Amino acid sequence: PALAETIELKLSHFLPASHPTHTDFLEPWAKELEEQTNGQVKVTIFPAGSAFGHVAKQYDQVRAGVVDIAHGLTGFPRGRLPRTLIMDLPFLTKSADAASRALWDLYPEYLAEEYDGLKVLALHAHNPGLIHTRDKQVKTMADLEGLRLRTPSLATSMMLEQLNATPVGLPPTQVYENLQKGVIDGNLFPYDGVHGFKLAEVLDYHLDAKAYTTSFYFVMNEKKYNALPEDIRAAIDAISGDTLVAKFGPWWNKWDEPGIADVKAKGNSVLTLSDSERAEWRTALQPTTEKYLKSIEESGVANAREIYEAAVKTIAKYE
Amino acid sequence: MSPEIIGLISFVVLLGLIAFRIPIAIAMGMVGAIGGLIVNGYDSVAFIMGSIPFESVFPYSLSVIPLFILMGAFSARAGLSRALYDGVHAFIGHYRGGLAMATVGACAAFGAICGSSLATAATMCRVAMPEMRRRNYDDGLASATIAAGGTLGVLIPPSVIMIIYAILTEQSIGRLFAAALIPGLLATGLYMLAIWIKTARNPAFGPADTRVEWPQRFSALFSVWPVILLFGVVIGGIYAGWFSPTEAAAIGAIGAFLLALAKRQLNLRSFWESLNETANTTGMIFLILVGTAVFNYFIETTGLPQSLVSFVTELGWDRYMILILLVIFYIILGCFMDALSMILLTLPFIYPLITSLGFDPIWFGVIMVSVVEVGLITPPVGMNLFIIMAGTPGLTLQTISRGVVAFLFADVARLALLILFPALSLWLPAMIMD
Amino acid sequence: MIKQSHRILGSVTKYTAGLGMLFLLGAMLITTSDVILRKMDGAGIYGTIDLIQLMILSAAYLSIPQTFMSGSHVAVSIITDRLPLRPAALFQLIGALLSCCFMFAIMVFSFTQAQMQNEYGDISMTLGLPMIYYWIPLVIGSALSVLVALHLCIASFYTLVTQRDVLSLHKP
Ligand code: NA
Ligand code: NA
Numbered sequence: 001p002a003l004a005e006t007i008e009l010k011l012s013h014f015l016p017a018s019h020p021t022h023t024d025f026l027e028p029w030a031k032e033l034e035e036q037t038n039g040q041v042k043v044t045i046f047p048a049g050s051a052f053g054h055v056a057k058q059y060d061q062v063r064a065g066v067v068d069i070a071h072g073l074t075g076f077p078r079g080r081l082p083r084t085l086i087m088d089l090p091f092l093t094k095s096a097d098a099a100s101r102a103l104w105d106l107y108p109e110y111l112a113e114e115y116d117g118l119k120v121l122a123l124h125a126h127n128p129g130l131i132h133t134r135d136k137q138v139k140t141m142a143d144l145e146g147l148r149l150r151t152p153s154l155a156t157s158m159m160l161e162q163l164n165a166t167p168v169g170l171p172p173t174q175v176y177e178n179l180q181k182g183v184i185d186g187n188l189f190p191y192d193g194v195h196g197f198k199l200a201e202v203l204d205y206h207l208d209a210k211a212y213t214t215s216f217y218f219v220m221n222e223k224k225y226n227a228l229p230e231d232i233r234a235a236i237d238a239i240s241g242d243t244l245v246a247k248f249g250p251w252w253n254k255w256d257e258p259g260i261a262d263v264k265a266k267g268n269s270v271l272t273l274s275d276s277e278r279a280e281w282r283t284a285l286q287p288t289t290e291k292y293l294k295s296i297e298e299s300g301v302a303n304a305r306e307i308y309e310a311a312v313k314t315i316a317k318y319e
Numbered sequence: 320m321s322p323e324i325i326g327l328i329s330f331v332v333l334l335g336l337i338a339f340r341i342p343i344a345i346a347m348g349m350v351g352a353i354g355g356l357i358v359n360g361y362d363s364v365a366f367i368m369g370s371i372p373f374e375s376v377f378p379y380s381l382s383v384i385p386l387f388i389l390m391g392a393f394s395a396r397a398g399l400s401r402a403l404y405d406g407v408h409a410f411i412g413h414y415r416g417g418l419a420m421a422t423v424g425a426c427a428a429f430g431a432i433c434g435s436s437l438a439t440a441a442t443m444c445r446v447a448m449p450e451m452r453r454r455n456y457d458d459g460l461a462s463a464t465i466a467a468g469g470t471l472g473v474l475i476p477p478s479v480i481m482i483i484y485a486i487l488t489e490q491s492i493g494r495l496f497a498a499a500l501i502p503g504l505l506a507t508g509l510y511m512l513a514i515w516i517k518t519a520r521n522p523a524f525g526p527a528d529t530r531v532e533w534p535q536r537f538s539a540l541f542s543v544w545p546v547i548l549l550f551g552v553v554i555g556g557i558y559a560g561w562f563s564p565t566e567a568a569a570i571g572a573i574g575a576f577l578l579a580l581a582k583r584q585l586n587l588r589s590f591w592e593s594l595n596e597t598a599n600t601t602g603m604i605f606l607i608l609v610g611t612a613v614f615n616y617f618i619e620t621t622g623l624p625q626s627l628v629s630f631v632t633e634l635g636w637d638r639y640m641i642l643i644l645l646v647i648f649y650i651i652l653g654c655f656m657d658a659l660s661m662i663l664l665t666l667p668f669i670y671p672l673i674t675s676l677g678f679d680p681i682w683f684g685v686i687m688v689s690v691v692e693v694g695l696i697t698p699p700v701g702m703n704l705f706i707i708m709a710g711t712p713g714l715t716l717q718t719i720s721r722g723v724v725a726f727l728f729a730d731v732a733r734l735a736l737l738i739l740f741p742a743l744s745l746w747l748p749a750m751i752m753d
Numbered sequence: 754m755i756k757q758s759h760r761i762l763g764s765v766t767k768y769t770a771g772l773g774m775l776f777l778l779g780a781m782l783i784t785t786s787d788v789i790l791r792k793m794d795g796a797g798i799y800g801t802i803d804l805i806q807l808m809i810l811s812a813a814y815l816s817i818p819q820t821f822m823s824g825s826h827v828a829v830s831i832i833t834d835r836l837p838l839r840p841a842a843l844f845q846l847i848g849a850l851l852s853c854c855f856m857f858a859i860m861v862f863s864f865t866q867a868q869m870q871n872e873y874g875d876i877s878m879t880l881g882l883p884m885i886y887y888w889i890p891l892v893i894g895s896a897l898s899v900l901v902a903l904h905l906c907i908a909s910f911y912t913l914v915t916q917r918d919v920l921s922l923h924k925p
Contacts, residue, residue, distance in 0.1 A: 016487050018670075049487075051367065051616035054374055060869070066366040077875045077884070148791070157879065166791070169802050169879045173482060174380065174565070176492055182560025198485060198492050299874070340833040341848045342826035348855045369862035373810075373891060379802050382784075382809045385777050562788045569784030576781075597777065598770035599825045602816030606826065609859070698829075705827040716829050 007232065009033075009043045009224075012052035012061065013071035019196060020255040022047055025247075026071060029239060036235040043069075059217075063117050068224045074215045075153045081114045082296040086307050087125055087215045089289050090159045091282035094210050097249020098318035099125035103215060104245040105314050110307045115217070119225040121240035122218040124248040126190045127256055128210035129156075133186035134179055137205040139271055141284060150175050150187035156212050158288045172197055179203065188212065191259030192252070200262035208272040209281065218244070322358045326621035329354045330655065333614070337699050344603075344610035347700075351614035359620050367616050375612045376605050379565065380479070385601040386568035387438040390575045391445030391710075392593035394549075397579030403546045404450035409531040409539035416518030416525030418454060419464045420511045422447045426468030427507040428550070430475040436658070436695055438568065440469025440703040441600065444710040457524040459722030460517060462714055463696070466703040467510050467726035470692040473658070475503035477564060480658055480691070484684045487666050491681075497748040498681045502689065502737055509729040517725045545582070549574045600709045607705060624665055628672065638676040639738075645669065646690050646734060653694020654701075661691045685744040686737055693730045696723050755908050755919050762904055766819040769897060773815030773890070780808035800880035807877075810887055814894030821852060821901040838916055845909040853902035860895040867892060 011030060015021050022045070030043035046052040052061055058072030059080055074081040075088065084103065093099040103111070103123040111123070129152070131138050138144055144165040151157045157167035168184050172193065178184045179202040186203070188211065194200055218240075225233065263270060273281070293304045301307075329350050336346040355364045403425075404418065411417035426443050443465050451461035473480050476496035485492040518525040531539070553571045556562050562570055579585040585593075618624065631644055652661055666687075673683050695703040698720040708714050737743055783804050791797035798804075820826055828848070833841045867888035875884040912918050 018487055018489055046619075051619050054370070057370055057374070060370075060866075061366060064362060064366050066363045077870070077873070078878055078881070079876055080873060148797075154878070166796055167879075169800075171379065173486060174563070176482065177477060178563050181557060181563055183563040183566075196486070196489075198490075201491060201493050336851075337829050338832055339844045339847070340828045340830050341844070341851060342828045344826055345848065345852045345855050349851045352855070352858060365862050365865070368858045369864075369866035372859045372863055372895070373866070373888070376810050376813045376891075377806055377887070379806055382780060382805050385809060385812055386781060386784075389777060389781065561792060566784050566788055569781045570788065572781045573785050591771075594771060594774035594778075595767070598774050598812075598816040599820055599823060601773075601777070601813055602770070602818075602820035603825045603827065605813040606817055606820065610855075708827055709825055716827070 006039070007041045007228065009041060009069060010046060010052070010067040011043050011069040011071075012046040012050070012058060012067040014048050014053055014055035014058060014073065015071075016049065017045075017047040019047075020192070020251070021071065024251055024255070029244070032239050033235060036239065037232050041232060041235075062219055062221050065221050065224060067221075069121070069218075069220045071216060071218045074217055078154060079299065081111075081217070082299060082301050082304075083111045083114050083307055084123065084215055084217065085153075085155070086293075086296075086304070086311055088153050088155045088212060089292060089308070090155060090212050090285045091210070091278060092311065093125070093128060093213055093315050094278075094319055095249060096125055096127040096213070096252035098315050099128075099213050099215070100245050100248040101318050102311055102314040104242070106307065106310055110303070110310060115219060117222050118219040119222045120217065120219050121236070122244040122248075123215065124218070124245065124252075125213040125215040126192060127252045128213050129188050129190040129193075131186065131188055131207040131209055131211060132194065132199065132203045133205045133207075134182070134203055135185065137269060137271065138186075138207045141281060147185040148183075150178070150184050152188055152193075153212070153214055155288070155292060156188050158292060159212070159285055162285065162288045175199060176202060190214075190252075191256035191263070193259070195259035195262050198262075200259070200266045200268065203263075203266075204268055206263060206268060206270045208270055210273065210278060211281075322621035323623050323626050325354060325358055326618055326623035329617065329621075333655065334699070343700060343705070344606040346610070347607075347614040348610035351610070351617040354617040355613070355620065358617065363620075367613065371612045371616065372609050375608045381608075383435055383438050383565055383568040384441065384604055385597060386572050388441045388445075388600050389593070389597045390568065390572040391442045392597050393572060393575035393579050393585075394442075395445045395449065396589045396593050397545070397575060397582055397584045399446070399546050399549065399575065399578060401450060402542045403446065406539045406543040406546075408454070408528065409536040412454070412528040413530040415522050415527045416460075416514040417527070418447075418451055418456060419460060419514045419518070419525050422451070422461075422464050423468045423471075423507055423510045423514070426465070426471045427475055427503070430471035430473075430503070431554075435479055436469050436472040436692060437604065437702055437706060439472030440465060440695075440706045441604075441710065443468060444707045448707070448711050454528065455526050457722070458714060459718045460514070460524045460725075461722070462707045462711060462719040463722030463726055464510070464514065466696045466701070466707050466719060466723060467513075467729070469703045469706070470695050471503065471507060471510075473688060473692050474499065474506050476500060478688070480662060480688050481684065483659065484662060484666070484688060487662070488670050488680055488684065490684060494681055494748045495684050497751050498685050498744045499688065501743050501747055502685050502733070505736065505743065506689075506729075506733055509733050510726060513725040513729040545578045549578060596710075600706065603709045604702075604706065607702065611700075628665065628669060632672055638678070641672075641676065642678070642686075642738065646686070646738075649687075649690045650693055650697065653691060654697045654699065658691040658694055658702075661694065662687065679741065679745065681748065682737075682741050682744045686734065689730070689734055689737065693727070693734075696726060696730075698723070755904075755911060758904055759908070762901055763822055766822045766897065766901060769894070770816045770819035773812045773894075776808040776815070776890075777812040780805050780812070783808070800877075803877040803880040803882060807882065807887055811890035814890045817894050818897040818901050821856075821898050821905070826852075838918060839913060842909050842912040842918075846906060846913055849902050849905035849909055853899055853906060856895045856898040856902055860892060860899055863888065863891050863895065 026045060030045060033041055052067050056076045058070040061067050062070035074084040087099055087103055107123060141163050144163045148166045148168050149160055150170045151160060151167040160167040170178060175187050175197055293308055297304045333346055333350045337343055352364055407421040411421060426439055429439050447465055476499050481495050482492055485495045552574055553567050557564055557567050695701050698716060704719050783801060787798040787801045833844050867885060871885045908919055
């Protein structure tokens with residue numbers, strides 16, 4: 001065949017180029033696509049700090065076709081992807097693997113309509129986050145009362161409010177200085193974030209409650225996808241979907257390791273909730289789950305409860 | 320034509336527009352938008368022009384800029400700055416250039432609580448500029464002192480830019496802060512030395528006043544207490560954990576407002592003037608942030624920064640030659656771009672190069688932060704210069720640029736010392752943390 | 754005519770900037786109250802950051818028209834200061850035209866983004882304020898800036914043609 005023209009694809013995401021999602025997931029994915037298509041496709045990656053690296057813009061810019069592929073957080077902008085965000089409810093899952101596979105199982109039937117105009121390549125979620133504190137060890141729900149904690153998402157904010165703690169919204173880059181100065185008493189993050197933002201330096205205690213997760217989407221502009229030649233679409237499909245989703249569990253385990261090592265090196269105290277304790281927290285936090293589901297029902301997701309039940313069932317299958 | 324060539328041409332066009340009195344924010348914004356249109360097409364520019372004006376003003380951390388400007392405006396109206404300078408003047412006013420050196424000292428003190436160069440320059444400008452003018456200091460020296468002193472906001476920890484470097488390169492923030500402390504003090508000392516040399520060569524730049532007797536010194540010191548109180552609350556509050564450095568700007572502004580009220584210096588008219596002045600500076604700075612962001616978007620999509628870096632890598636030179644070349648590259652780039660954009664745009668390419676050459680990442684962090692801060696005081700595009708011009712009626716870019724030369728020499732001397740003696744950066748963190 | 758519109762736009766931008774500064778004072782008061790309240794009962798004000806962001810955005814964009822009006826934008830005048838009135842007015846006109854284009858582009862494209870976020874029903878992170886509130890000051894500020902820049906275009910064009918420096922735009 002005649003020498004085909006090079007197809008340039010722009011891939012954007014909101015994490016720094018040093019983050020493992022860039023080095024282990026996105027960069028190799030792009031490289032594999034380039035190899036699979038014998039160099040016919042060339043992918044340029046725009047990470048955080050670049051023109052297309054804003055966390056709240058990923059969804060809009062890939063739908064607008066300004067970039068072709070994007071990796072983003074389902075919680076930003078707030079309220080865009082309420083169905084997928086059900087995965088972020090407290091004490092729903094214990095592992096990135098189960099959460100990611102469950103999201104992918106739920107996608108065709110329950111989540112697809114949120115991604116209108118987009119070709120979804122994968123959905124995933126990080127290993128459930130911990131409650132980190134300076135000065136005070138948290139062991140029970142009562143210990144949280146009166147603490148000011150930085151929260152990563154709407155669902156965790158609602159959870160903290162129910163437990164009489166004060167949720168504080170801060171950009172992740174400002175958590176370090178605010179912890180150091182004692183403006184906040186702690187924060188909620190997975191181990192990966194503890195390492196990424198150097199937080200072990202300013203934290204003393206950790207409660208491995210597996211309290212919540214945060215979900216992510218990896219999507220392509222649908223028009224762009226459909227306009228690609230058949231063989232290139234096949235190459236994209238081959239390295240996405242089930243193949244890709246299965247990798248997130250091991251990846252997130254690996255990405256958490258530096259954070260675990262940081263905490264160990266500093267000699268911090270880490271408590272872990274047992275399964276029965278987790279069940280207690282989960283039962284106690286039912287009002288938060290109720291409140292969240294009700295709020296998205298009101299915003300027009302009629303089957304919110306059905307999705308939640310399906311999520312619980314699917315996760316149980318994988319855990 | 321390749322995007323890289325279009326990028327290079329755009330620099331020339333930008334310089335041409337700026338030379339003919341096109342407002343810098345507008346020149347950068349329009350060159351960025353039209354360049355973006357050529358390289359990326361209509362949809363991309365439409366999206367960027369709809370989102371950058373929002374995103375470059377929206378971040379919570381930027382709230383310090385207008386609030387510290389407001390604090391400065393109230394402080395000036397309350398006569399706080401005047402009292403402070405009367406106090407300082409009573410002690411060192413009889414030395415040549417004494418007030419300018421005191422300004423550098425005050426910038427360093429402020430930099431120890433504030434993580435932003437812009438906020439430091441904006442605050443100190445309102446405080447120091449009118450006082451130095453009143454005592455017949457040369458406009459160029461006075462304004463350049465504040466511009467250079469403003470960079471101490473980032474050079475002396477805490478510092479927003481250092482936090483971002485540490486996060487991007489996975490280094491310890493605490494270690495980088497410790498490493499930057501001695502270099503920050505060195506910068507303070509060298510700026511004072513620059514003033515000393517400059518006023519020694521031409522005493523008219525910073526005229527010496529008559530010596531003040533001790534009783535008057537003590538009475539001048541006594542009138543400084545409101546300033547000490549305000550700074551005490553702001554600094555003490557941050558260290559005691561009452562509020563974050565970001566919130567400190569609001570506390571400082573309300574503190575200055577209350578002091579102005581208490582001293583009966585604030586009526587409706589002067590209150591309105593303070594607000595009007597703050598509005599002008601705020602609008603000017605934020606529009607520059609927008610213009611710069613549009614220009615950076617375009618330059619980045621041309622791939623020009625990456626090409627320049629890979630060009631340097633492929634030269635295969637001695638590692639110190641490459642380092643010096645990089646420093647020169649950043650100083651030139653800094654004439655047109657702001658510090659944060661330079662770090663964000665180039666670090667992903669520079670950092671692997673630096674570590675592969677066997678340089679210490681913390682040491683390089685100190686060098687990198689120092690060198691991008693130089694960009695804040697190099698004309699034609701230097702944010703600190705703009706902030707001081709906006710706050711000083713009748714001050715031209717020519718005047719302040721003339722004054723800034725001496726401080727650029729001080730910056731180059733500091734960079735040379737930091738490169739020659741890595742212990743200046745690495746001794747303290749090793750002492751504290753190992 | 755030009756002088757009259759200069760007076761009108763002058764006071765409109767002044768009051769708009771004044772309104773922006775009221776928002777800045779609001780940001781100052783809310784931050785301070787938040788700090789004091791959380792020292793007293795530990796809770797502080799809910800959603801402080803959402804409010805501060807709204808107020809800073811308003812303060813910035815409502816101030817920008819006045820900065821065009823008062824010529825506060827930083828520019829290099831080394832060369833134009835040495836030029837006779839006519840060529841100086843020409844560059845003044847180019848500057849005003851480019852300002853007009855830039856602010857117009859911001860206004861139009863921001864309006865599109867604002868509309869889109871409104872259709873999505875986007876809300877702020879903590880308080881759930883409709884994001885359209887955040888766009889209102891931006892669109893108003895850039896629209897007023899377009900008007901001011903247009904006025905400056907006309908004034909410098911008039912100077913270029915008649916050699917009468919109506920607004921003493923050409924300051925030596
Ligand atoms: Na600082
Ligand atoms: Na510069």
